[in-house]
Amino acid sequence: MTPSLNADLHCHSVVSDGTLTPEALAERAKANGVELWALTDHDEVGGLQRAAAAARANGLAYLTGVEISVTFIEQTVHVVGLGFDPASQALQSGLRQTRGGRGQRALDMSDGLAKIGIQGAYEGALKFAGNHDLISRTHFARFLVESGVCRDTNEVFRKYLTEGKPGFIEHRWSSLKDAVRWITEAGGVAVIAHPARYKFTATEEFALFSEFKNHGGQAVEVVTGSHTAAEYVSYAAIATEFGLAASRGSDFHSPLESHTELGTLPPLPEHLTPVWDLLAGRIQH
Ligand code: AMP
Ligand code: MN
Numbered sequence: 001m002t003p004s005l006n007a008d009l010h011c012h013s014v015v016s017d018g019t020l021t022p023e024a025l026a027e028r029a030k031a032n033g034v035e036l037w038a039l040t041d042h043d044e045v046g047g048l049q050r051a052a053a054a055a056r057a058n059g060l061a062y063l064t065g066v067e068i069s070v071t072f073i074e075q076t077v078h079v080v081g082l083g084f085d086p087a088s089q090a091l092q093s094g095l096r097q098t099r100g101g102r103g104q105r106a107l108d109m110s111d112g113l114a115k116i117g118i119q120g121a122y123e124g125a126l127k128f129a130g131n132h133d134l135i136s137r138t139h140f141a142r143f144l145v146e147s148g149v150c151r152d153t154n155e156v157f158r159k160y161l162t163e164g165k166p167g168f169i170e171h172r173w174s175s176l177k178d179a180v181r182w183i184t185e186a187g188g189v190a191v192i193a194h195p196a197r198y199k200f201t202a203t204e205e206f207a208l209f210s211e212f213k214n215h216g217g218q219a220v221e222v223v224t225g226s227h228t229a230a231e232y233v234s235y236a237a238i239a240t241e242f243g244l245a246a247s248r249g250s251d252f253h254s255p256l257e258s259h260t261e262l263g264t265l266p267p268l269p270e271h272l273t274p275v276w277d278l279l280a281g282r283i284q285h
């Protein structure tokens with residue numbers, strides 16, 4: 001297949017922190033001209049049966065997907081998995097373990113917000129969580145917008161939910177090595193998600209890609225809703241330097257909150273190997 005395929009291999013449903021169902025996402029992807037689609041909920045494969053059925057109903061080529069939260073050199077890194085077998089026991093227990101700390105983290109976030117006078121944030125956030133096992137900062141952000149504390153979720157993250165702010169709690173997620181292993185042992189391809197969003201030094205970033213590659217990681221998101229055009233160019237160069245395939249995905253969460261709509265990103269640069277070339281046998285039609 002060609003690098004110009006309209007693939008969207010990164011988005012979120014109500015099963016994690018998106019606002020649309022897997023069915024609504026599949027319909028929206030189809031309507032927007034997506035030719036290959038994956039649902040990549042955070043730390044959770046619970047929406048994939050519905051996604052696969054909806055993709056089939058819409059005549060949309062489909063890959064299984066997930067976005068795993070990892071801690072690498074004291075920062076959170078996201079690793080997307082594509083084309084794995086969701087029935088894999090190792091993957092399922094790894095994801096269960098990764099999700100496991102979210103409940104206590106949310107209670108601690110709520111305590112932090114209560115200290116500055118914002119009451120009831122845990123219960124408020126939980127109302128927005130379609131999956132109570134997957135309460136995330138996004139659900140807190142929606143609650144603070146609903147309560148009138150901020151105008152939009154970006155403002156909430158900036159003022160309350162990022163490092164050093166009252167609702168931010170340090171959290172240790174899974175290791176890079178484990179996340180890559182769960183994906184690859186389940187027959188999938190591991191992808192570093194939105195690399196430009198991390199705050200690594202050049203040396204740390206080199207370590208991230210080197211270790212990722214050593215553990216069996218095979219791809220990097222180059223064209224994503226969280227990159228600028230200049231960042232597409234930087235990470236195309238990283239893909240070439242590390243011999244990684246390239247992925248493309250909007251990271252769409254919600255019609256009202258997301259600035260990048262499903263299926264509307266520019267194509268991958270022509271000279272890169274598209275991640276879907278590694279996954280040809282895993283695409284469901
Ligand atoms: P969590 O996994 O609970 O730490 O939540 C991470 C999610 O928060 C990401 O997947 C994004 O959907 C969202 N997020 C992170 N940073 C921001 C930001 N600055 N503005 C809006 N949403 C953000
Ligand atoms: Mn998210």
Ligand code: MN
Nearest residue numbers: 067078193194
């Ligand atoms: Mn992410």
Ligand code: MN
Nearest residue numbers: 010012067251
């Ligand atoms: Mn995402």
